[in-house]
Amino acid sequence: MKENFYERLDRFLRRELSDLKLSSIYKLLRKGNVRVNGERVKDGSSRLEIGDVVHVVFSGDLSKLKRLEESRELTPKDIPLDILFEDDSIVAVDKPSGISVHPGKGIQIVTLIEGLMAYGDARGFVPRPVHRLDKHTSGVIVFAKSPEAARELSKLFREREVEKGYYTLVKGIPEENRKLISRREKFVESMAFEVEKSFESVSLLWVNLFTGKKHQIRRQLSEAGYPVVGDDVYGDREFNRDFKKLTGLKRYFLHCSRLSFTRENGKRIEIASKLAVDLQKVLANLK
Secondary structure, three states: OOOOOOOEHHHHHHHHOOOEOHHHHHHHHHOOOEEEOOEEOOOOOOEOOOOOOEEEOOOOOHHHHEOOOOOOOOOOOOOOOOEEEEOOOEEEEEEOOOOOOOOOOOOOOOOHHHHHHHHHHOOOOOOEEOOOOOOOOEEEEEEEOOHHHHHHHHHHHHOOOOEEEEEEEEEOOOOOOEEEEEHHHOOEEEEEEEEEEEOOOEEEEEEEEOOOOOOHHHHHHHHOOOOEOOOOOOOOHHHHHHHHHHHOOOOOOEEEEEEEEEOOOOOEEEEEOOOOHHHHHHHHHHO
């Protein structure tokens, strides 16, 4: 097995099978074509350890799994970056809404990782992502500068040693602060929210996120009856349409405002990001 900095099986496969679409990689997992140390593994979030041997067994027509769209290589691009924190091993950026972290299907414009690559080229390091934010989520995102830092930070995220705080605006008025349990993660406590301020039909919440599954906040708040405003995937489209006309909101209202963690050397790192300007304007319009 090649050197692996990401530890999750799906991320490892995505890197090693870079000529396949992510959907094709998950299809291989679902069909039992991926084996770790001889055993079939269908869960892409399974963790890899040093020394694990990964085999992909496929006897069909590989062309059916190939990318349909043209792939492009990562290219360093000089773009404006708002650096929130930087030391010898990590760099944290205030990510704006509307920019993807990585290229993906249909993403041909510049991405955040390519901006960090250009920034790193000028300073002698290669950026390595250790967590993710969705395209339309703004706020704090951290990159490692070395394989060692990537492994350390990935472990902190995996073991839930990173405190993650988000601001979000939701439809509805929660009567009290709540903790939410994730059925998809064996009923673990996945997040807790506090009501910062309530308006006529929406509420501003502060969310402490304990886990980090895809679309965790948006999906679970929707399941709890408080969908994120502007989210047309898990939320109320008709409500969102009227709200956008009223306030000018152009995306879902979600911002990563704080990340904090303690490094192996005992150093405490706390990184904060002010609420994005477009979201501040939405709150001002509500007032």
